[in-house]
Amino acid sequence: FIGSPGYARGFIPRGGPIENSVWLIPPAPRGVIYETDKIINPSLSKLTDQMYSEEFPMLKVAPGDWVAFMYLENGHVSKQDLPGGNPKPINRGTVYVYATYENDVSNYNLVDVHLKWNRDGTGGDGMGKLVATRHFDDGQCYEHIPAEGDLEGITTFRMNHLNYSVEAIPCQTDIKIPDDAIVGKKLTHFWVWDWGTNPIDSRGLAVSPAAYNDSSVSTAEIYTSIVDYDIVDPCAPELGEVKGPTCKKAGKPIKAQFVKQPDILKSGIQAQMENLWMVEVPHAGFNVNRAKASKSNIPMAILIGVKDPVKTRLSPEDLMNSPANPAFRGGSEAENPPSPSVSSLPSSVSARPTQSPKPPSPPGGGADEEGILTVTVTVPQKTVFVTST
Numbered sequence: 001f002i003g004s005p006g007y008a009r010g011f012i013p014r015g016g017p018i019e020n021s022v023w024l025i026p027p028a029p030r031g032v033i034y035e036t037d038k039i040i041n042p043s044l045s046k047l048t049d050q051m052y053s054e055e056f057p058m059l060k061v062a063p064g065d066w067v068a069f070m071y072l073e074n075g076h077v078s079k080q081d082l083p084g085g086n087p088k089p090i091n092r093g094t095v096y097v098y099a100t101y102e103n104d105v106s107n108y109n110l111v112d113v114h115l116k117w118n119r120d121g122t123g124g125d126g127m128g129k130l131v132a133t134r135h136f137d138d139g140q141c142y143e144h145i146p147a148e149g150d151l152e153g154i155t156t157f158r159m160n161h162l163n164y165s166v167e168a169i170p171c172q173t174d175i176k177i178p179d180d181a182i183v184g185k186k187l188t189h190f191w192v193w194d195w196g197t198n199p200i201d202s203r204g205l206a207v208s209p210a211a212y213n214d215s216s217v218s219t220a221e222i223y224t225s226i227v228d229y230d231i232v233d234p235c236a237p238e239l240g241e242v243k244g245p246t247c248k249k250a251g252k253p254i255k256a257q258f259v260k261q262p263d264i265l266k267s268g269i270q271a272q273m274e275n276l277w278m279v280e281v282p283h284a285g286f287n288v289n290r291a292k293a294s295k296s297n298i299p300m301a302i303l304i305g306v307k308d309p310v311k312t313r314l315s316p317e318d319l320m321n322s323p324a325n326p327a328f329r330g331g332s333e334a335e336n337p338p339s340p341s342v343s344s345l346p347s348s349v350s351a352r353p354t355q356s357p358k359p360p361s362p363p364g365g366g367a368d369e370e371g372i373l374t375v376t377v378t379v380p381q382k383t384v385f386v387t388s389t
Contacts, residue, residue, distance in 0.1 A: 001266050001268075002240060006058055006227075006229070009051045009052070009226045010041075010051050011056040023223065024222070025110050031220060031221075033110065033111070039108045039109060040190070040226045045106040046104050047104065058228050058229065060232050061232070062177070062183075062231070062232055062233065062239060062247065063183070064234065065177045066177070066273065067175050069097075069227070070170045071170060071171050073136075073143055074143065075143065076092050077092055077136070078143060078150070078154045080152045080154075086198070086218065087199075087202065087204070089198065089205050090204065091137060091206060091300075092195070093194055093196075094279045095133065095135070095136055096190075096281075097131050097175050097192070098117050099178070101128075101182070101185050101188070102127050103186050105226070113190060114192050115210060117129055117130050117283070118285070119284045131176075132173070132176075133276075133279040133281060135207075135299070136193055138269055139299040141169045142159070142164075143155070144167050144168045145167075153315070154319070181231045183232060185231050186230060186231070187228065188227070190226055192223075194221075195221045195222065197218050197219040198217060199215075202216045202218075203308075204304055204305040204306045205304075206293055206304045207291045209290045210281040210282065210283075210291035234247035258273060278297050279293045
């Protein structure tokens with residue numbers, strides 16, 4: 001990651017008033033989405049000068065840059081569903097990211113945007129588009145082991161077997177700023193996490209269905225946040241010495257490639273940068289009737305289709321043999337969710353490529369050199385915050 005972090009609109013640090021930092025649709029205990037449910041907390045619907053500050057600034061990005069939403073998993077990844085409890089999808093919910101230049105979203109309800117704005121920008125009112133789908137579980141994140149210990153073994157596995165020797169890793173949603181983003185405009189992203197509860201007989205569902213009123217969802221539970229970006233020229237000095245791939249030096253574009261950082265806390269996720277559509281959904285242009293994902297990118301795919309609650313600690317062998325784990329060497333195949341008969345929020349976003357320590361290259365790249373770029377992120381908690389990648 002490079003540069004200073006940016007933050008979500010109206011960012012509230014962890015420990016602040018939760019009613020201002022968490023937006024749940026529908027509000028508890030209703031469990032059913034109404035057409036009038038706003039997509040974002042009404043107190044955040046207008047982009048005013050009060051929404052950002054010197055302490056929590058808006059992120060500056062250039063066309064073609066990458067941003068990383070950072071958030072804590074809050075036990076939704078490292079804690080399995082309780083035996084006898086209501087099951088959740090194995091990918092721990094699907095994250096949808098929608099983009100628009102409409103910065104005043106006062107008139108937008110959830111159903112005006114979610115599952116309606118599509119990949120090519122022709123859905124709904126045509127004022128925005130779907131730009132990515134992600135698994136809430138990014139395959140590497142976990143929080144500190146609680147006092148009662150790591151009963152499920154997920155945190156210990158990721159620390160030891162995947163060599164992530166740090167006490168906690170935030171999750172991330174990596175997103176590319178469009179190459180044709182308009183310099184001088186403010187771009188707004190909706191971060192929508194569909195974390196609905198499944199009926200007991202739908203336990204083991206890979207992903208949520210990408211549909212309202214679906215029989216595989218017994219209780220709707222969607223969390224949203226909103227982030228804005230100041231789109232600047234790709235070679236603007238305020239972006240720092242290291243520029244993104246759309247900045248041209250001596251008439252030549254900088255070539256970008258992913259270089260894995262040794263520090264997991266300062267690196268983007270290559271799989272996300274290679275695939276904007278971790279979950280295939282109808283409004284992203286895929287020829288599917290309902291959401292679908294591949295076992296190869298669902299971290300806990302070992303539990304897909306398992307109908308009995310997991311009552312014991314998962315073994316390292318179980319976790320190692322889950323196809324999306326980096327150490328897995330077996331085969332995998334596309335997985336359709338079983339056919340049926342919509343907590344924490346992101347805390348930070350980071351944008352723009354970051355220069356890798358090796359191979360070395362002059363800051364920003366010279367006329368004849370190729371800058372080697374990677375992607376990064378940073379994080380407070382419970383809401384989304386933004387920083388350069």
